[in-house]
Amino acid sequence: MQDFAQSFYLAFQLVASANPDLVEIVLLSLKVSLSAVFLSVLIGLPLGAAIGVARFPGRNAVIVLVNSLMGLPPVVVGLLVYLALSNAGPFGWMRLLYSPAAMIIAQTVLITPIVAALTREIVEQLNDEYAEYFRSLCLPRHRALAAYLWDARFNLLTVGLAGFGRAVAEVGAVIVVGGNIDHLTRVMTTAIALETSKGDLALALALGLVLMVIALSVNALVMMMRGTATRTAYA
Amino acid sequence: MLRRKAGKLVWGAAAAFALGGVLVGVAHAQDESIIVQSTTSTANSGLYDHLLPIFEEKTGIKVNVVAVGTGQAIKNASNGDGDVLLVHAKPAEEKFVADGFGVERFDVMYNDFIFVGPPADPAGVKDAGSVSEALEKIAGAEAPFASRGDDSGTHKKEISLWKTAGIDPTEASGSWYRETGSGMGATLNAAVGMGAYAMTDRGTWISFKNKGDYEIVLEGHDNLFNQYGVILVNPEKHPHVKAEAGQSFIDWILGDEGQDAIADYKLDGQQLFFPNAK
Amino acid sequence: MANLLPLVVRDLGYAVRDTVLLRDVNFTVKSPGVTVVMGPNGAGKSLLLRLLHGLLAPSRGSVTWGGAPPDDAVRRRQAMMAQRPVLLRRSVRANMDFVLSLREIEDRRGTCDALLERVGLLPFAARPARRLSGGEQQRLALARALAQGPEVLFMDEPASSLDPASTATIESVVRELKHAGTKVVLVTHDAAQARRLAEDVVFLHRGTLTEQASAERFFERPSSEAARQYLAGGLVI
Numbered sequence: 001m002q003d004f005a006q007s008f009y010l011a012f013q014l015v016a017s018a019n020p021d022l023v024e025i026v027l028l029s030l031k032v033s034l035s036a037v038f039l040s041v042l043i044g045l046p047l048g049a050a051i052g053v054a055r056f057p058g059r060n061a062v063i064v065l066v067n068s069l070m071g072l073p074p075v076v077v078g079l080l081v082y083l084a085l086s087n088a089g090p091f092g093w094m095r096l097l098y099s100p101a102a103m104i105i106a107q108t109v110l111i112t113p114i115v116a117a118l119t120r121e122i123v124e125q126l127n128d129e130y131a132e133y134f135r136s137l138c139l140p141r142h143r144a145l146a147a148y149l150w151d152a153r154f155n156l157l158t159v160g161l162a163g164f165g166r167a168v169a170e171v172g173a174v175i176v177v178g179g180n181i182d183h184l185t186r187v188m189t190t191a192i193a194l195e196t197s198k199g200d201l202a203l204a205l206a207l208g209l210v211l212m213v214i215a216l217s218v219n220a221l222v223m224m225m226r227g228t229a230t231r232t233a234y235a
Numbered sequence: 236m237l238r239r240k241a242g243k244l245v246w247g248a249a250a251a252f253a254l255g256g257v258l259v260g261v262a263h264a265q266d267e268s269i270i271v272q273s274t275t276s277t278a279n280s281g282l283y284d285h286l287l288p289i290f291e292e293k294t295g296i297k298v299n300v301v302a303v304g305t306g307q308a309i310k311n312a313s314n315g316d317g318d319v320l321l322v323h324a325k326p327a328e329e330k331f332v333a334d335g336f337g338v339e340r341f342d343v344m345y346n347d348f349i350f351v352g353p354p355a356d357p358a359g360v361k362d363a364g365s366v367s368e369a370l371e372k373i374a375g376a377e378a379p380f381a382s383r384g385d386d387s388g389t390h391k392k393e394i395s396l397w398k399t400a401g402i403d404p405t406e407a408s409g410s411w412y413r414e415t416g417s418g419m420g421a422t423l424n425a426a427v428g429m430g431a432y433a434m435t436d437r438g439t440w441i442s443f444k445n446k447g448d449y450e451i452v453l454e455g456h457d458n459l460f461n462q463y464g465v466i467l468v469n470p471e472k473h474p475h476v477k478a479e480a481g482q483s484f485i486d487w488i489l490g491d492e493g494q495d496a497i498a499d500y501k502l503d504g505q506q507l508f509f510p511n512a513k
Numbered sequence: 514m515a516n517l518l519p520l521v522v523r524d525l526g527y528a529v530r531d532t533v534l535l536r537d538v539n540f541t542v543k544s545p546g547v548t549v550v551m552g553p554n555g556a557g558k559s560l561l562l563r564l565l566h567g568l569l570a571p572s573r574g575s576v577t578w579g580g581a582p583p584d585d586a587v588r589r590r591q592a593m594m595a596q597r598p599v600l601l602r603r604s605v606r607a608n609m610d611f612v613l614s615l616r617e618i619e620d621r622r623g624t625c626d627a628l629l630e631r632v633g634l635l636p637f638a639a640r641p642a643r644r645l646s647g648g649e650q651q652r653l654a655l656a657r658a659l660a661q662g663p664e665v666l667f668m669d670e671p672a673s674s675l676d677p678a679s680t681a682t683i684e685s686v687v688r689e690l691k692h693a694g695t696k697v698v699l700v701t702h703d704a705a706q707a708r709r710l711a712e713d714v715v716f717l718h719r720g721t722l723t724e725q726a727s728a729e730r731f732f733e734r735p736s737s738e739a740a741r742q743y744l745a746g747g748l749v750i
Contacts, residue, residue, distance in 0.1 A: 087315030087473055095475065097316050098270055098301060133599040135568055136592070137615060137661070138585045147611070151602040179270075179301035182284075197420030198279050199427075199445030 007205035014206060015213075022207075026214060029187040032100055032174070033167040036107030040163055044112045045156065048119025049145055053127045063120065069113035074106075075172030081106040082176050098179040103187070106173040111163035118159040123148045154226055161222055168215060188214070268297035269480045272309075272317035274388055275418045277463070278302030280438030280507055285500045290487055296480045304418065306386030312336060312466075315473030318481035320466045324388035328464045337466035341489055344497050344508045345462045348392060349440060350453035351423070352378075352432040360432065360452040367400035369453050374402050377411040379431035383422050384414025392461060393434050399458070436461060438507040463508075465489070488512075517578040517590060517664050518696060519543040520565070524574035527560060533720060535560055538574070540715055540725045547687060547697045549707045549728070552717035553743060558700045559596060561717065562667050565698065566593050578665070592663035596670045596700075598654030600642040605634055605653055608642045612660045628656040632682055648679030655683055665696040672706060684710060704744060708732055716740045 014022050051062060083089050085097045085105070096102045126148045134144045149156065171189035178185035180194060188211045195204035277283065278300055287298045301311065305322040312320040313336045320337060322328060331337045350369060352360060358378040363369035373380055382404070383390035397404050404412040413431060415422045419439045426433035427447045435443075440451070453459075465485050470478040487493045494510035501507070525538040535557045542548050550558045563569045565576055567583025578587050601608050609625045618624055629635040632652040637645065642653060651671055658666055668687075672680040687710055690697055701707050707714065711728035716737065723737035735741045 086311075087475060089314070092315065098299060130599055130601075132563075132568055133593075133595065136566060136588065137612065138589050139615070147601065179299070179303075181270075181299040181301060184299050194279075196424065197275065197418045199420055199424060199443040201424075201445050203444075 003202050003205065006202040007209060010202055011206035011209040015210060022210065024183065025186055025188055025191050026210065028100065028185075029168060029189075029211075030214070032103045032187060033107060033164055035104045036111060036167045037160055037164045039104065039108045040112040040115045041160055043108070044115030044163075045119050045149065046145075047112075048116035049123045049149055051116070052120040052123030053131075053141075053145065053148065063117075066113050066117045066120065070117050072110060072113065073172060074110055074170040074174075075176065077110045078106055078173035078176030081109060081173065085177065097177060098181060098185060100178070100185060102177040103174045103185060106177045107167040107170070110170060110173055111167050114166060115159055115163050118162065119152075119156060122152045122155045122159070126152055157222055157226055161219060164218060165215060168211070168218075267295060267480065268299055269318040269477050269484060270299045270301060270316070271319045271321055271484070272301050272303070272312045273321045274305050274308060274323060275302045275420070276323070276389060276436045276439050277321070279418075279420060280436075280442055281502065282438065282497070282500055282508060286488070286493070286496050289496055290484065290493070293487070293492075294480075294483055296483065298484060304383070304385045304387030305389075305391070312468050315468065315476065318468055318477045319484055320468060321463065322388055323461050323463045324391045325462055325464060327388075327391065328466060332466060335472055336469055338469050340464045340466045341485065342511055342513060343463045343465045343488060344494075344510045344512070345460050346508045347437050347454070348389070348434055348459040348461055349437050349451050350432060350434050351426070351440060351446075351449050352452040353430050354448050354450050356450075356452055358432070363453065366396055366453065366456050366458055370397060370400040370402055373432055374404065374407075374411075377407070379411050379413060379426075379429055380404065381422050381426035381429070381431040381433040382412060382414045383419065384416045385418070387418075388461075389419060389434065389436060396434075396458065437505075438502070441502045441505055441507065462511075515579045515581070517587065518545065519579065520696075521577045521580075522565070522574070523577075525561075525564060525571055525576060526573035527557075527564060527569065528572045535564070535720045536573075538717075538722045540722060542696075542713070544712065545694050545696045546691050546712035547699055547710045548713050548715060549711035550698065550700045550715045550717065551702075551704070551707060551740075551743070553739075555719075556717040557720045558717055559669050561715075562593070562669055562698065562700055566591055566667055568593070590663060591665040591667065592658035592661040593667040594651075594654050594658045594669065594671055596673070598650055598657075600645075600650060600653065602643060603641070604638065605629065605640050605642050605645070606638040608653060608657055609660055612657050616660075616662060624660065628659055631659075631686065632656045633678075646676075647674070648676045651675060652679055652682055655686060659686070663695065665698065666690060668697065668699045670700050670702060673702060680706075704732075716743075718743075 051059070051066070081102065082097070084091050085094065085102055086092055087097070096105070130148070169189065171193050174187055175190045175193060178187070178190065180186050180190040188207060192204050192207045192211070195207060279302070283300050291297060301308070301317065303311065305324045305327065308320060308322050309327055309331055311317055313331065320331065321343065328340050332340050350360060358372045358376040360369045360372055363372055382393060408414055413429070415425050417425070419435055420443065423433060423435060423439070423443055424445055425431070427445060427449055432452065465488060467478065467481050467485055468476045470476040489512040494512055497508050497510040498506065520542040522538055522540050525535060526533065527535040538561065550561060552558050564571055565583065567588050576583055581587050601611060603611070606625060609628065610621065613621045613625060626635060629638055632655055634649060634653055634656065637649065642650070645653060655671065671683050684706070687697055687699070699710065708728065713725065713727050714731040715722060716724040716731070716739070718737070718739040724731065724735060724740050726736070731740070732744070735744055
């Protein structure tokens with residue numbers, strides 16, 4: 001039990017003193033995971049929306065596939081990206097392994113299916129509701145797609161958060177492709193894994209607490225934005 | 236038509252993604268830096284935090300250490316994902332060089348392994364006169380033993396000790412012989428948690444913070460010494476290897492300055508690594 | 514542009530797999546004004562409206578507007594007010610803008626305000642559309658349909674279970690449209706409302722057309738048994 005008290009104290013101390021190493025690690029975590037969210041939204045949103053409204057043979061198979069990919073273990077994604085980016089792999093020439101870029105790619109691969117699958121679900125529901133009205137208006141397809149994404153914007157915010165939550169919390173993928181290199185690719189989760197392996201459980205837990213506070217802040221921030229938007233504009 | 240539109244979007248996104256990746260990659264490649272594939276035991280001991288600033292100060296070359304098990308480090312280096320290999324599993328290192336992946340292997344330093352266990356010492360390891368005797372006692376008492384089980388240098392060393400003692404502990408895998416498949420620290424966490432004996436390098440043990448009431452139960456025997464080697468990844472096999480920067484790191488660590496720096500590193504007043512470059 | 518009238522419906526049938534929902538419907542509408550589609554529940558009134566508007570393709574027969582099938586070009590000149598209006602998850606004004614932006618209109622803001630004023634929703638312009646009451650939602654749907662500047666307006670039970678004020682607003686707008694020469698095709702349950710608005714009546718029963726007549730004749734002397742019972746308040750199935 002002493003560990004818990006010690007951890008809270010340590011966590012507080014780390015944050016209060018703005019420990020430069022901690023700040024660096026936190027900023028890298030945010031940079032990597034937010035970039036991954038941005039990219040996965042860029043890819044997953046239109047992809048999910050397209051699957052949501054389009055009707056084509058094999059559509060159900062595609063949906064099942066995307067839904068299953070949501071459960072990809074991070075370490076498997078890490079391995080796949082490692083093999084692709086390794087100097088012995090097809091993209092080795094890009095020299096990305098053991099860099100933040102590699103971590104961003106791995107997390108993007110990890111969460112794009114989540115963004116695509118959840119977007120597909122949301123857009124499909126809206127499509128069921130709006131399709132006939134849009135047909136009555138003779139609305140061009142691209143405008144319909146834009147309308148779905150815009151009208152689902154608050155739900156899609158939650159989709160982004162789900163992706164961010166998974167990205168910022170995973171360790172399996174970033175530790176394989178990033179290598180947990182100090183001052184280069186060390187993020188919150190790999191630092192926690194490292195401290196655990198050093199047996200410094202109190203420090204590991206303290207870092208975990210900091211991670212939770214960050215996740216909490218990001219969520220609170222987004223919910224606040226959402227609340228304000230709903231109240232004032234809704235347009 | 237919709238599918239074509241969506242397709243365009245996806246390709247656009249993919250292109251932006253790839254472009255972003257390339258830009259980051261270029262920026263990354265411009266730094267004068269090398270990657271050293273090494274082991275968790277050296278990294279966790281804090282040795283690199285002591286050595287690298289001195290080297291970087293002198294040469295301006297940034298050294299990035301990837302700390303994994305020796306098996307994975309060698310595998311990564313074989314893939315060309317690193318410029319220098321610094322590990323401790325001599326036969327595997329020699330094979331790495333023989334297969335053409337490395338240029339040449341040099342002895343750098345050694346440390347030693349110890350056995351740790353609960354203070355009650357249920358198998359009576361403390362009374363053993365040799366490593367083989369200690370292992371016989373553990374196997375005879377079927378006392379829990381936590382093994383790395385991860386093909387690391389430490390794991391390979393442990394297996395060779397069992398072999399010397401003429402015991403095949405893997406027959407008891409899952410009962411008293413427990414292979415964690417994890418790093419040294421995680422294995423020590425597990426050992427302390429389940430009251431098992433474990434073999435560890437001294438450096439990891441001294442810096443390990445979750446010892447509980449564990450004690451060193453066996454140490455100082457000749458066959459517990461642990462030789463580290465350093466190898467430049469072969470630029471003929473992987474042309475992008477930064478041979479020059481890598482070689483200057485190797486030259487430095489094998490030279491007087493590097494060797495002295497290794498000897499200088501102490502944790503809790505104890506020297507962890509003993510330089511022995513020839 | 515060719516006139517959308519006459520509307521000619523010939524041998525119209527619609528089936529989902531083996532279930533025939535509408536069969537052998539024939540009628541012609543030549544004059545503007547209000548055509549009311551009446552009939553008991555499940556007679557196929559909403560389905561007929563969708564077929565007329567080209568939202569569904571007929572299984573058999575044809576629908577033509579001034580000789581042309583209800584394709585995009587025809588549908589663009591028509592508007593549909595669904596029974597349960599599909600309002601976008603946006604403000605009242607944004608719902609209007611969404612439709613207005615599809616047309617080339619000079620004073621979009623002014624047009625929007627005038628239409629909202631007409632249905633009494635101008636004070637609610639900034640409100641989220643989906644938080645309006647049922648009657649307000651119907652009035653917004655009407656304003657939105659008018660924003661399309663339609664030559665033909667389909668209304669599917671626009672006044673079912675509405676407050677009297679909303680019903681009055683909707684009916685007065687329908688009368689204005691009538692005077693302006695817009696064709697209105699209205700589905701309603703409400704015989705009193707039909708009497709107030711209709712020029713002619715189409716009566717459906719179990720997927721077939723049993724009667725088409727001027728409003729006057731239909732309400733005085735309905736020729737089909739089903740229509741007679743329906744007007745008398747009998748339960749027609």
